[in-house]
Amino acid sequence: NAGVTQTPKFRVLKTGQSMTLLCAQDMNHEYMYWYRQDPGMGLRLIHYSVGEGTTAKGEVPDGYNVSRLKKQNFLLGLESAAPSQTSVYFCASLSPAWRNTIYFGEGSWLTVV
Amino acid sequence: KNEVEQSPQNLTAQEGEFITINCSYSVGISALHWLQQHPGGGIVSLFMLSSGKKKHGRLIATINIQEKHSSLHITASHPRDSAVYICALFGNEKLTFGTGTRLTIIP
Numbered sequence: 001n002a003g004v005t006q007t008p009k010f011r012v013l014k015t016g017q018s019m020t021l022l023c024a025q026d027m028n029h030e031y032m033y034w035y036r037q038d039p040g041m042g043l044r045l046i047h048y049s050v051g052e053g054t055t056a057k058g059e060v061p062d063g064y065n066v067s068r069l070k071k072q073n074f075l076l077g078l079e080s081a082a083p084s085q086t087s088v089y090f091c092a093s094l095s096p097a098w099r100n101t102i103y104f105g106e107g108s109w110l111t112v113v
Numbered sequence: 114k115n116e117v118e119q120s121p122q123n124l125t126a127q128e129g130e131f132i133t134i135n136c137s138y139s140v141g142i143s144a145l146h147w148l149q150q151h152p153g154g155g156i157v158s159l160f161m162l163s164s165g166k167k168k169h170g171r172l173i174a175t176i177n178i179q180e181k182h183s184s185l186h187i188t189a190s191h192p193r194d195s196a197v198y199i200c201a202l203f204g205n206e207k208l209t210f211g212t213g214t215r216l217t218i219i220p
Contacts, residue, residue: 033208042199042212050206058207088154092208100144100163100203104156 003027006091006105013081013112021076021108023091029103031094032074033058034066036087037107043090049074081112116140119200119211127219132187134214136200139181146201147174147185150213156199159185192218 004025013019023032030051035043035058045058047066055066063085065077074093078085091105117138126132136145147159160167160174162183167174171190176183187194195218200211 031206035210040212043210045207045209048207056206090156092156094203094208096143096203100146100161102146102148102158102161102201102203102208104158107154107156 004091004093004103004105006089006108008108009106010109011111013078013110015081015083015112017081019078019081019110021078021089021091021110023074023076023093023105025072025093025103027093027095027103028071029093029095030071031096032068033092034064034074034076035090035092036060036085037090038087046076046089078110083112086110086112115211116209117200117202117211119198119214121214122212123215123217125217125219126190128191130190130218132190132194132216132218134185134198134200134216136183136185136211137181138183138200138202140202140204142202142204144203145176145183146203146208147183148199148201148210150197150199152196159198187216190218192220194218 033048034046049055049068052071089108094102144163150156162176171188173186197213199213202209
């Protein structure tokens with residue numbers, strides 16, 4: 001998925017640890033999203049941002065924080081990881097003003113033990 | 114009731130068959146997207162629709178705004194089409210996803 005990079009791709013955390021996932025895009029997109037994907041549940045929105053310095057809660061925001069200090073980066077933080085946060089995390093970006101195509105990162109596999 | 118519903122959840126077909134996957138939604142939208150997710154996780158965008166019909170190779174996507182319904186068709190299906198197909202709504206700044214249709218094409 002050209003243009004959207006997620007780091008790290010794999011991580012194992014112990015309960016209570018904190019970590020940050022980084023989503024970076026080089027397409028000057030205004031809108032960026034963080035989702036989690038769990039078996040049988042589809043992609044669920046955690047937080048999103050419609051521009052630099054703005055963030056908003058999605059469907060499942062509890063236990064996560066986000067920041068968008070630069071337009072190209074959207075960070076997802078886990079404050080105190082719990083086993084229920086074991087999931088695959090996807091970042092997506094789009095620009096409504098330009099073709100409205102969605103671009104996804106490759107996913108970040110997180111396991112909390 | 115979920116804002117977006119896909120059917121069927123699972124679909125197995127023989128190579129060469131014509132495939133239809135449906136997406137119904139209950140909210141106002143700016144656009145509807147069809148996405149493909151292969152084993153291993155990567156998600157790619159297939160179509161963005163705001164009205165009418167689009168075609169790309171063997172894939173055709175249609176949308177009926179009045180009926181709040183979209184379909185994705187695959188002609189002459191091939192085993193490499195095996196994937197999860199996801200419908201996504203864009204509206205009010207948010208992207209909302211269906212749970213996906215798992216398609217398996219048997220040679």
